[in-house]
Amino acid sequence: MAKREIVRFGEEVLRQKCAEVTEFNEELWELLDDMYETMCAANGVGLAAPQVGELLRVVVIDVDDKNGRIELINPVIAGMRGKQTDSEGCLSHPGKYGYVERPAKVKVKARDRYGKPVSYIGTGLLARAFCHEVDHLNGILFADKVIEWIEEEQK
Ligand code: NI
Numbered sequence: 001m002a003k004r005e006i007v008r009f010g011e012e013v014l015r016q017k018c019a020e021v022t023e024f025n026e027e028l029w030e031l032l033d034d035m036y037e038t039m040c041a042a043n044g045v046g047l048a049a050p051q052v053g054e055l056l057r058v059v060v061i062d063v064d065d066k067n068g069r070i071e072l073i074n075p076v077i078a079g080m081r082g083k084q085t086d087s088e089g090c091l092s093h094p095g096k097y098g099y100v101e102r103p104a105k106v107k108v109k110a111r112d113r114y115g116k117p118v119s120y121i122g123t124g125l126l127a128r129a130f131c132h133e134v135d136h137l138n139g140i141l142f143a144d145k146v147i148e149w150i151e152e153e154q155k
Pocket of ligand 1: 142
C-alpha cells in the first residue's frame with residue numbers, strides 16, 4: 001500500500017464524471033488499498049477515486065461502525081428515505097465545513113473488489129458518506145450543496 005496525494009478543491013479532475021470499472025484486477029485492488037491508506041492517514045471517513053486523480057467509479061468508506069472498511073465499485077444509490085441536515089467536510093477541501101441536507105437513510109448497490117454485487121443500508125453519517133462519495137464520481141462537491149458554511153472558530 002502507498003499513500004497518494006489528495007487532489008484539492010479547484011482542480012478540474014474533481015469536476016469530471018468518472019468511468020465505470022470493467023476489470024476487477026490487481027490494479028484496482030492496489031488503487032483501493034492506496035485510497036484506504038490515504039483516507040486513514042488524513043483522518044477521513046470516505047474517499048473517492050477522483051480525489052487521488054483517478055477518474056474511476058471507486059469509493060472507500062470507513063465511518064468506524066460495524067461495517068468497517070467498505071469498498072464500493074460502480075456504486076448506485078438504490079433508495080433513499082427522509083432527510084437530515086448536518087455538518088460536512090471533504091478531504092479535498094481541508095478546514096472547510098458546512099451544513100448539507102442529505103437523505104436520512106440510503107441504500108447503495110455496488111460491486112466489491114472481485115466484481116461481486118454488494119449492497120449496504122446506511123443511516124446517519126454512513127448515509128451522508130454514501131451520498132457525498134457518489135456525488136464525487138459525478139463531479140459534484142459538497143461545497144455545491146452547502147446551505148450554510150460553518151465559521152472556523154465554531155468548529
Ligand atoms: Ni469529499
